[in-house]
Structure formats: structure tokens, C-alpha cells
Amino acid sequence: MKMEFETFKITVLPLREKLVSISRRIVEDGVDAEDIVQESLLKLWLMRGELDRYSSVEAFATQMVKNLSIDHLRARHPEGPPLESLSLDSGGRSPDELLEEKDAVACVRVLISQLPSLQQAIIRMKDIEGYELQEIADITGTQIEAVRVNLSRARKKIREQFLQLNRQ
Amino acid sequence: MNKMKHIRCALWLLMVLCLVLPEELYAAETQRDLKIQDVFTRYGKKKNVTMVELSKEMLETYGMTLYKSIVIKNDPEALRFTRQCLKADQNGARKIKEITDDGGVVSAYYQMPGKEKDINRFVLFKVNAKQVITLVYIEGELDSDDLITLLFTRKDF
Amino acid sequence: MKMKTDDIDKLIERYFEGETTADEERQLRVFFASESVPDRLSSYKPLFAYFDEEIQKVHPQRLQANEVKHTTKLWQTKKRWLYIVSGAAAAVLLLLAVNRVWFPTDPCYCSDNYVVINGRCYTDIHTVRAMAAEALHEVATPVDEYFPKADVNDRERHVVDDQLKDLGSMFNDNETNE
Numbered sequence: 001m002k003m004e005f006e007t008f009k010i011t012v013l014p015l016r017e018k019l020v021s022i023s024r025r026i027v028e029d030g031v032d033a034e035d036i037v038q039e040s041l042l043k044l045w046l047m048r049g050e051l052d053r054y055s056s057v058e059a060f061a062t063q064m065v066k067n068l069s070i071d072h073l074r075a076r077h078p079e080g081p082p083l084e085s086l087s088l089d090s091g092g093r094s095p096d097e098l099l100e101e102k103d104a105v106a107c108v109r110v111l112i113s114q115l116p117s118l119q120q121a122i123i124r125m126k127d128i129e130g131y132e133l134q135e136i137a138d139i140t141g142t143q144i145e146a147v148r149v150n151l152s153r154a155r156k157k158i159r160e161q162f163l164q165l166n167r168q
Numbered sequence: 169m170n171k172m173k174h175i176r177c178a179l180w181l182l183m184v185l186c187l188v189l190p191e192e193l194y195a196a197e198t199q200r201d202l203k204i205q206d207v208f209t210r211y212g213k214k215k216n217v218t219m220v221e222l223s224k225e226m227l228e229t230y231g232m233t234l235y236k237s238i239v240i241k242n243d244p245e246a247l248r249f250t251r252q253c254l255k256a257d258q259n260g261a262r263k264i265k266e267i268t269d270d271g272g273v274v275s276a277y278y279q280m281p282g283k284e285k286d287i288n289r290f291v292l293f294k295v296n297a298k299q300v301i302t303l304v305y306i307e308g309e310l311d312s313d314d315l316i317t318l319l320f321t322r323k324d325f
Numbered sequence: 326m327k328m329k330t331d332d333i334d335k336l337i338e339r340y341f342e343g344e345t346t347a348d349e350e351r352q353l354r355v356f357f358a359s360e361s362v363p364d365r366l367s368s369y370k371p372l373f374a375y376f377d378e379e380i381q382k383v384h385p386q387r388l389q390a391n392e393v394k395h396t397t398k399l400w401q402t403k404k405r406w407l408y409i410v411s412g413a414a415a416a417v418l419l420l421l422a423v424n425r426v427w428f429p430t431d432p433c434y435c436s437d438n439y440v441v442i443n444g445r446c447y448t449d450i451h452t453v454r455a456m457a458a459e460a461l462h463e464v465a466t467p468v469d470e471y472f473p474k475a476d477v478n479d480r481e482r483h484v485v486d487d488q489l490k491d492l493g494s495m496f497n498d499n500e501t502n503e
Binding site for chain 2: 406413417441453454456465
């Protein structure tokens with residue numbers, strides 16, 4: 001990871017500030033812009049192997065940030081819709097329906113998909129890709145504590161929602 | 169990013185291989201055109217066979233670039249094969265001198281042009297009364313006069 | 326690896342605080358996939374089962390019980406390229422070796438000058454030269470049978486004369502037949 005990160009540090013991370021300002025112009029919120037760029041950096045890291053396919057990594061990253069920023073504008077949900085209403089991913093069924101069907105894993109999947117996209121990305125990096133907090137902090141150009149807090153919030157949210165559904 | 173390094177590494181290895189491979193191919197190259205070379209490859213390592221090859225350094229003074237000879241004892245099959253090869257190679261020869269008896273060619277001299285300009289190729293063949301086959305292949309800038317001189321004066325290389 | 330209930334509770338608490346390492350999270354996944362999960366913790370099972378599923382999709386070669394850290398997986402590192410190229414090189418070299426064994430162009434690779442007698446290669450320069458000269462001489466002298474039998478002295482002289490004549494005509498540029 002070290003070697004490849006060095007390359008990433010030189011080619012991608014320097015773009016961070018510029019990307020934040022691009023995002024901020026679109027979403028008009030500094031905090032959201034920061035999150036969007038962090039999410040982009042994680043995505044760019046996960047596809048680092050294919051990056052040399054693009055003649056300009058900067059152009060590609062810029063486009064990604066713009067797209068995510070526009071998506072963010074369209075979605076515009078601060079915390080997520082009521083649990084029962086959204087039915088994504090698992091064949092058009094809502095989380096509580098899935099739970100009733102004993103498809104608890106699918107229910108978890110839906111719950112995660114309802115998290116803010118940066119938190120989703122962090123969970124993916126930590127729980128699925130197996131990175132450590134420090135690595136995630138390095139890639140996103142942030143502090144380890146900030147990553148931990150985001151991760152903790154995400155996990156607690158999933159727990160809270162799931163237990164709530166379970167009691168029903 | 170890292171792909172460039174991988175490609176460079178692969179090219180490097182490929183280059184090393186390319187240095188090794190041509191040695192294999194080159195050895196066969198000058199000989200490939202004449203069927204007579206098959207006699208060397210086929211019988212060179214066998215029992216009752218003596219095969220010699222001399223290097224360029226040793227041959228320089230005589231104007232040769234390659235000298236190969238093979239002496240095969242007691243092998244009628246080899247004789248048949250060699251005669252076949254000689255027949256095949258005759259076609260390209262500029263000069264042919266042969267002595268034949270009932271069995272076939274007993275003594276032969278062929279001169280043919282080489283692959284490069286000013287390089288000649290000579291095939292000398294003989295089978296004696298004791299059925300011993302001697303085959304000599306020479307490449308070089310020398311012409312037939314030079315070769316006669318060489319043979320006459322019995323130089324010992 | 327048996328998990329004590331206290332340990333597990335502590336680990337779970339740290340997990341939700343975001344304080345666990347990748348290895349500890351692996352331990353949690355293993356634990357929750359096992360049979361020994363107490364009822365009070367059973368609601369956590371789907372969460373870790375979900376991660377197991379996703380991990381299988383992303384890194385299918387990763388085993389549950391003994392996961393290898395992503396940094397040490399051979400085929401995913403840049404060393405893969407090196408192995409592929411080395412493998413190819415080894416294959417080519419093997420082919421060359423086989424080529425030499427089955428299609429020998431020269432039986433002796435030891436030196437520029439060599440003589441092969443009865444299949445054995447000799448590089449002693451005197452031997453090599455001697456053999457070369459012998460062959461050349463043999464091929465230069467005309468066929469025995471064409472000399473009539475006479476007494477020794479005469480024969481010798483004849484032989485020499487005829488040899489010269491034959492030889493000369495043999496190698497002459499002028500196309501004079503004997």
C-alpha cells in the first residue's frame with residue numbers, strides 16, 4: 001500500500017483544495033463540499049489501478065466531484081427518509097418488509113445505502129476493504145479522529161435503525 | 169503509475185532473452201540451406217564417428233570462416249543418406265566434380281556461392297575402399313586455387 | 326479461538342466507537358458467523374454477515390477463518406507482474422533447453438574449436454587440429470581403387486603423380502575433364 005500511496009499522494013492529493021472549491025461552488029456548503037471531496041478521494045483510491053487510462057487524472061477527478069456535487073443537490077436529504085418509505089436495492093422492498101421476510105442481510109444493505117454517501121464510502125473502506133483508520137485518513141487528507149467519528153456515527157446509525165425495526 | 173515500471177521490467181527481461189535466442193538461431197542459419205548439414209547433425213554424435221569444427225580465429229589465415237568435417241566408419245545407412253544430400257545440394261552448385269562407381273558417388277567436390285558476397289562454400293566428399301566416409305564443409309573467401317594449395321601443402325591448421 | 330463474553334462485549338463497544346482494527350473486525354465477523362452467539366447479541370449477526378458477503382464479492386479469494394491482509398496477497402500486488410514475466414522467461418529458457426536436446430545443431434557447445442569422437446566432445450587444440458587435418462587430407466587424396474596395382478616403388482611414384490594430376494584437375498577452374 002505504501003508504494004502506491006506515494007504515487008497517489010503526488011498525483012491526486014494535491015488536487016484536494018481545488019476540488020473542494022469546485023464542489024463548494026455547486027453545493028454552496030463548505031462542510032458538504034468537504035465530505036464530497038473526501039468521498040471522491042476514496043473512490044479515486046479504489047480505482048487507482050485504472051487511473052493511467054485517463055489522459056488527465058485532474059480532469060477525471062474534477063468531473064467526479066462535479067457529478068457527486070450535483071447528485072448531492074438532487075438528493076438533498078439531511079438524515080435520510082423515514083425507514084418505511086425508501087425501497088432500494090433489494091427488489092423494491094422496504095427494510096421492514098425485508099426483515100419480515102427474514103432477509104436481514106438485505107435489510108442491512110438497504111440501511112447502509114441510506115447513509116450519507118461519505119459514511120457509506122468509509123464503511124466500505126473499513127469493513128469491506130479492510131483499511132485502517134490511519135490509511136483512510138491519509139487517502140482523504142484528513143485527521144484520523146475525523147474519520148473515526150464519521151465511522152462511529154455510521155455504525156451507530158445502522159444499529160439504531162436495525163434494532164428499531166427488529167422491535168416492531 | 170506502477171504499470172510503467174512493470175512494462176519496463178518486462179521489456180528488460182525480453183531484451184535479455186533476445187540476446188540469448190539469436191545464438192541458437194544463428195548457429196543453424198549458415199547451415200540451413202544445404203542438406204549436407206543434416207549429415208553433421210544426424211551423425212555427429214554417433215559411435216565410430218569423428219566430427220570436427222574449427223573457429224573463425226583459427227581459420228582466418230586460410231581465408232576461411234567455417235570448417236566442419238565428419239568421418240563416419242562402417243555405416244551404409246549414412247552413406248546412402250550422405251549421397252542423397254549431395255544430390256540435393258548439387259542443384260545450387262557452381263562447380264561439380266564427381267567420381268562415381270556402381271554404388272554411387274565415391275568422390276565429390278562442389279563449390280557454391282555463399283549467402284554473402286565473396287563468400288564461397290565448398291563440399292568435399294569421399295568414401296574409400298574400407299567404406300569410411302569423409303565429408304568436409306568449408307566456407308570462406310578463399311577460391312578454388314587457394315583450396316588446392318591448402319590441400320596440397322597439407323597444413324596442419 | 327474462543328471469545329469470552331466480556332471480551333466480546335468490549336470489542337463490540339469499541340467497534341461502534343470506531344476504535345477497532347481491521348483484524349479485530351475480522352474476529353468479530355468470525356465470531357458472529359459461528360454457532361456460539363448468545364441470544365442477546367444475535368441482532369448483530371446480519372450486520373457482520375452482510376460484510377462477509379460483500380467481502381466475498383470484492384475479494385473472493387479471502388477465506389473466513391484465516392484471512393490474509395490485503396497487503397500481503399501475492400496475486401494482487403505488483404509482484405504479480407514479476408512472476409508472470411519470470412514464468413514466461415523460464416518457459417522460454419526451458420524451450421531452448423529442450424530444443425537443444427531434441428534438435429541439436431551442434432553437439433558440443435563447450436568451445437569454438439572442438440572434435441566429437443564417438444559422441445564425446447574434446448577441446449584439446451592439438452587433437453582438434455590433428456583430426457581436422459586428417460579429414461582434409463583424406464578428402465583430398467583420390468579414391469584408392471583408381472590406382473592400378475604395381476610394385477611398391479613404382480606405385481608410390483604413380484600415386485604421387487596421379488594424385489597431383491587428379492587433384493589438379495579436380496579443383497581446376499578450367500573445365501578440363503580427366
